[in-house]
Amino acid sequence: MIKNGRKITCQIKTHDRLYPFLHSLKENKVYIIKLSTTKSGATFTIYEKDLSIVRKIRKQYKLPIHITRPDTDQIIQFQWSMLLGLLGFIIIPYICSLFLWQISIDDISDERQVRLEQELHDLKVDEKKLLTSLVSDAKIRQVLLANNHDLSWIHIKRTGSKLNITSVPAPIIFREPTDNKVPSNLVALRRGVITHYDLRSGERVAPLHSTVKNGDMLVTGVLKQGKKYLLVGAEGKVFADFWYETSFELPTKIVYDKFISEEVKILQVSSPWKKFKKEPSKDHFIELCKSVFEIEHQTIVEKATVKVTEQWIEEAFMPMLRLRTASGLSPKGKIKDEKILHMTWTNDTVKGKVLYYVNDNIAGKRPIHQGD
Secondary structure, X not given: OOOOOOEEEEEEOOOOOHHHHHHHHHHOOOOEEEEEEOOOOEEEEEEHHHHHHHHHHHHHHOOOOEEEOOOHHHHXXXXXXXXXXHHHHHHHHHHHOOEEOEEEEEOOOHHHHHHHHXXXXXXXXXXXXXXXXXXXXXXXXXXXHHHOOOEEEEEEEEEOOEEEEEEEEOOOOOOOOOOOOXXXXXXXXXXXXXXXXXXXXXXXXXXXXXXXXXXXXEEEOEEEEOOEEEEOOOEEEEEEEEEEEEEEEEEOEEEEEEEEEEEEEEEEEOOHHHOOOOOOOHHXXXXXXXXXXXXXXEEEEEEEEEEOOHHHHHHHHHHHHHHHHHHOOOOOOEEEEEEXXXXXXXXXXXXXXXXXXXXXXXXXXXXXXXXX
């Protein structure tokens, strides 16, 4: 049986009538938690609610008994210690979660990584700073991209008290060699992830879905047949996914001619008989009408102004920029996704950069030399 309550320690310094006394306590359902006997007497622990029964039975057996209660100050101190410990267990992790404890930068260039760390420090994005005091992710991205033109995007990920920054290098456009007479290999003209091949000759070297960089061999024009090598030259295209960056600059206000209506005016009516001496046939009906009526078409327009806003750029300008970018791709190339990296506004102009996720041919020819 388990009971709850405050515990009382009782001490009896004699063996006379001790055991009948303990037996009487048991008969009166006094729960003895702990009992120890010595040569001089006994010590036992009971619950405070049974103290009145113990005192009543003690008088019957005329036993001297010493009662010890727990120290109230110790109990209060213990309770306060537990409360403070519990509050510390809850509050300390919460306080720690309000600070930035770790910053990691993923970049393929050690030199640029050091530069990014310094630029974050200039923005006061440091470890052990309050999260609420840090600048926004958009501000961090804008400053880092403005100071590093060799980057096309900055990925920022916050996980609790950790900040991870991953840089995406800007793609570099290369022109494909046009010499088709010399047998060649196909090499990568830019970094990308290979999605599919469209070959007329040659043998694949880079596997599908692999990441290649500028200059990597994609298709070889030298085929091995037994112990012999056959020079055939590689022909075809290799398609890959890659990022492509473009810029734009617009005035904050655009003035254009707005179409109102179109009018048709008859300027002159003349007699058809002057031009047709003979009676006109059905085949000459249209020419007859043209000879009778002289018509002028007049388009009426008026000047209109549109204010360039972020909404207008996204809804009206971005589709046009997408079409212009797509027109520069190969016939089988396509744009998979697009992101506005950042926009800078002044009184008269707005400048911006757009990042396109493109799938297109990245292969270029590199002549096969005799040593190859």
